[in-house]
Amino acid sequence: MKRNAARGTTATMAPILEERKSSIMTADGCGGAGIACDKVSVSGSVSQRACAYCGARVVLNPITNACHIIHGPIGCSSYTWDIRGSLTSGEDLFRHSFCTDMRETDIIFGGEKKLIASIDEAVEALHPKVIFVYATCIVGIIGDDVHQVCADAEERHGIRVIPVQAPGFSGTKSTGYRLGGQAIMDLIGSNPFPRERAHGVNILGDFNLAGETWIVKGYCAHLGIDVVTGITGDASVEGLMRAPEAKVNVVQCAGSMSALAETMETELDIPFIKVSFYGIEDTTSSLVRMAEALGDERVVRATRDFCSEETRKLEPLIARYTPLLAGKRAAIYVGGGFKAISLIRQFREFGIETVMVGTQTGRPEDYDVIRSLVNPGCVILDDANPAELERFMVEKGADILVGGVKERPLAYKLGVAFCDHNHERKHPLAGYVGVRNFAEEINSSMNSPVWRYV
Numbered sequence: 001m002k003r004n005a006a007r008g009t010t011a012t013m014a015p016i017l018e019e020r021k022s023s024i025m026t027a028d029g030c031g032g033a034g035i036a037c038d039k040v041s042v043s044g045s046v047s048q049r050a051c052a053y054c055g056a057r058v059v060l061n062p063i064t065n066a067c068h069i070i071h072g073p074i075g076c077s078s079y080t081w082d083i084r085g086s087l088t089s090g091e092d093l094f095r096h097s098f099c100t101d102m103r104e105t106d107i108i109f110g111g112e113k114k115l116i117a118s119i120d121e122a123v124e125a126l127h128p129k130v131i132f133v134y135a136t137c138i139v140g141i142i143g144d145d146v147h148q149v150c151a152d153a154e155e156r157h158g159i160r161v162i163p164v165q166a167p168g169f170s171g172t173k174s175t176g177y178r179l180g181g182q183a184i185m186d187l188i189g190s191n192p193f194p195r196e197r198a199h200g201v202n203i204l205g206d207f208n209l210a211g212e213t214w215i216v217k218g219y220c221a222h223l224g225i226d227v228v229t230g231i232t233g234d235a236s237v238e239g240l241m242r243a244p245e246a247k248v249n250v251v252q253c254a255g256s257m258s259a260l261a262e263t264m265e266t267e268l269d270i271p272f273i274k275v276s277f278y279g280i281e282d283t284t285s286s287l288v289r290m291a292e293a294l295g296d297e298r299v300v301r302a303t304r305d306f307c308s309e310e311t312r313k314l315e316p317l318i319a320r321y322t323p324l325l326a327g328k329r330a331a332i333y334v335g336g337g338f339k340a341i342s343l344i345r346q347f348r349e350f351g352i353e354t355v356m357v358g359t360q361t362g363r364p365e366d367y368d369v370i371r372s373l374v375n376p377g378c379v380i381l382d383d384a385n386p387a388e389l390e391r392f393m394v395e396k397g398a399d400i401l402v403g404g405v406k407e408r409p410l411a412y413k414l415g416v417a418f419c420d421h422n423h424e425r426k427h428p429l430a431g432y433v434g435v436r437n438f439a440e441e442i443n444s445s446m447n448s449p450v451w452r453y454v
């Protein structure tokens, strides 16, 4: 008999902080006031969110042939070093983390000289095409003029040196996403490409974790859809400079890329659609909408046929795993709303009910969709802390938690299965192949014999 450790746990039910109550709700199947979200974290709540600087680095780091210099203490650098499993098909300069290693004396006397020396050394040793310089908390406090240092370095070396003023305290992780997007605009410029010659798509908000951009690019190649560049999965500086050529932007991670997509629409005249390549339903609808947005009837027909065929191929998989998974309960805590929405649908494909769902950076419109998808009684929470996650996982009897590196120990501590849908995963979960990997992973985790001994 399978034992559900979370249900059997008599965890201490930590009280919910008064200021957090408006960010937690129970779906009740009807409308009413929305959830409080997209705000700075409540002090003392020990948010699961990363800082603004981390948000900027998430967006920019996958640019494979850029040099990323962190102006700050070594801890900020190591915290985001090789931060995601973004893969490259070309150069791998992005996998190194360069840092000015600010110490006490630099903080007292200023760190500009150290930054200048670091940029000069990087140019001499690495010959990068672009350098991104990230200002972290302490630099924001002491007020080094990072903009001026970067402008001088551009003149000295004749390459782009782009400042990213993202001290961790300057806002939420979403602020960092916006700043990362601004740095990309700074790189590609705002000269619109002639629309009559525009072609293909840019894929925004896919960071090529475990090679997921390659899966989507493979589908596009098969269907005759030209991908101009990923922003920023497996991106190169040269590829990004061609981004204005795209006819349409497709935005996978809307939380991190909506602001950039809106700017590109305003300044470069590129419209965008929001997509998700997680789960059969969302992958199919995204590929079809992508083809429709390009306006080529032949491609639309080919895409519909391709999606029907891929869905048909997955029927035996669904039939095999549904009896093993149906009736189980899932808890979801991920970065952005698009992923949470896809996961709810994906669990539903196997007869699994989502009983708790939250995000770090969801927007009100994401939570509206989430509320429309879950059953009454499902707990929905924004910018949660570990005590809240623990409380609701136990209360709702979750069999599995889907999250990232910070949520993994929490699940295991409670004796609950876990699925990494974030930084550390080594196999892709996107596209039709991702459906197969996802089913195998959640089944082997939830139905593992190990839970009998916990």
Ligand code: SF4
Pocket (backbone or CB within 6 Å): 051, 052, 053, 054, 072, 075, 076, 079, 136, 137, 138, 166, 167, 168, 169
């Ligand atoms: S919060 Fe500040 S000190 Fe901490 S990692 Fe972010 S930038 Fe660095």
